[in-house]
Amino acid sequence: AKENGKNGFRFYNCELDQSLARKLAIENELRRAISENQLSLVYQPKVHLITGEVTGVEALLRWNHPDLGWISPAEFIPVAEETGQIVSIGEWVLREACIQNKKWQVAGFSPLKLSVNVSVLQFQHENFLLVVQSILMETKLEPSLIELEITESIMQNIEQSLKILQSLKNLGIQTSIDDFGTGYSSLNILQKLPVDTIKIDKSFIDEMEYADERPMVKTIIDLGQHLNLMVVAEGIETESQRQLLVDYNCKIGQGYLFSRPVHPAKFEKLYLTKKWA
Ligand code: C2E
Numbered sequence: 154a155k156e157n158g159k160n161g162f163r164f165y166n167c168e169l170d171q172s173l174a175r176k177l178a179i180e181n182e183l184r185r186a187i188s189e190n191q192l193s194l195v196y197q198p199k200v201h202l203i204t205g206e207v208t209g210v211e212a213l214l215r216w217n218h219p220d221l222g223w224i225s226p227a228e229f230i231p232v233a234e235e236t237g238q239i240v241s242i243g244e245w246v247l248r249e250a251c252i253q254n255k256k257w258q259v260a261g262f263s264p265l266k267l268s269v270n271v272s273v274l275q276f277q278h279e280n281f282l283l284v285v286q287s288i289l290m291e292t293k294l295e296p297s298l299i300e301l302e303i304t305e306s307i308m309q310n311i312e313q314s315l316k317i318l319q320s321l322k323n324l325g326i327q328t329s330i331d332d333f334g335t336g337y338s339s340l341n342i343l344q345k346l347p348v349d350t351i352k353i354d355k356s357f358i359d360e361m362e363y364a365d366e367r368p369m370v371k372t373i374i375d376l377g378q379h380l381n382l383m384v385v386a387e388g389i390e391t392e393s394q395r396q397l398l399v400d401y402n403c404k405i406g407q408g409y410l411f412s413r414p415v416h417p418a419k420f421e422k423l424y425l426t427k428k429w430a
Pocket residue numbers: 197212213214225226227230243246270271272331332355387388389390407408409410414
């Protein structure tokens with residue numbers, strides 16, 4: 154842009170202004186998002202890659218702003234992380250997801266493990282464990298029906314993270330390493346982490362159409378199995394991806410091939426079954 158002289162520079166600046174303005178708007182509007190009921194959760198099934206049976210579900214956050222419309226979590230979560238707003242938003246998400254899971258249970262659907270995304274900032278916040286415990290008490294949901302998805306970035310603060318993971322385990326809550334393979338994992342730390350699952354990031358699944366990228370996926374699956382971890386693949390869009398994952402001995406996956414994330418009523422209709430039916 155420098156070589157384009159004055160105009161190029163101004164253009165660049167203007168783009169920067171726009172994205173900054175958008176960020177500030179998001180930051181501002183996010184303050185009222187919870188109190189004005191603009192946030193909601195959608196649910197995407199985790200399925201057994203051979204039988205197609207629904208084995209769990211992930212809650213994903215949605216934001217519908219009255220003027221700005223739908224804003225993607227990929228856009229607003231990073232802003233919320235920067236400002237610290239993620240702590241209260243994350244608490245809202247966990248409570249809402251637990252309330253929903255309890256509702257399904259009370260309505261007589263077979264209990265399903267519900268995964269909730271937890272930002273590293275939220276995870277390392279001093280009140281996190283207290284918040285988790287109070288939500289469990291409020292909702293009377295069995296801890297075994299919750300799984301928290303956290304990213305490898307927790308490893309930057311490994312001593313503290315180990316303690317939190319152990320406390321969650323003691324509470325009976327399961328944990329999963331999300332976006333596995335994209336972050337800071339050191340293999341020798343992975344071995345020490347009291348987690349239950351690793352989730353192979355979509356970027357690796359996308360690359361599976363190229364034969365020379367497949368050994369990476371196979372290696373992650375093998376690694377998980379050697380460490381006695383469950384391995385989940387995310388972002389499965391094609392039948393050939395599903396077939397390859399089955400060949401590599403990956404049992405559970407998620408993706409548009411099976412279902413997009415859907416609203417709770419639709420999830421109920423499509424993927425839940427009554428215990429006594
Ligand atoms: P993630 O946790 O890795 O979630 C997977 C994302 O991929 C979701 O996007 C999901 O809708 C999308 N996805 C699932 N299957 C497919 C597929 O087959 N193809 C494609 N193209 N996409 C698929 P979403 O819902 O937009 O969320 C984006 C990211 O935002 C999430 O990535 C997660 O990092 C973050 N996020 C979403 N909800 C929450 C939340 O409640 N708390 C936190 N801290 N982060 C959240």
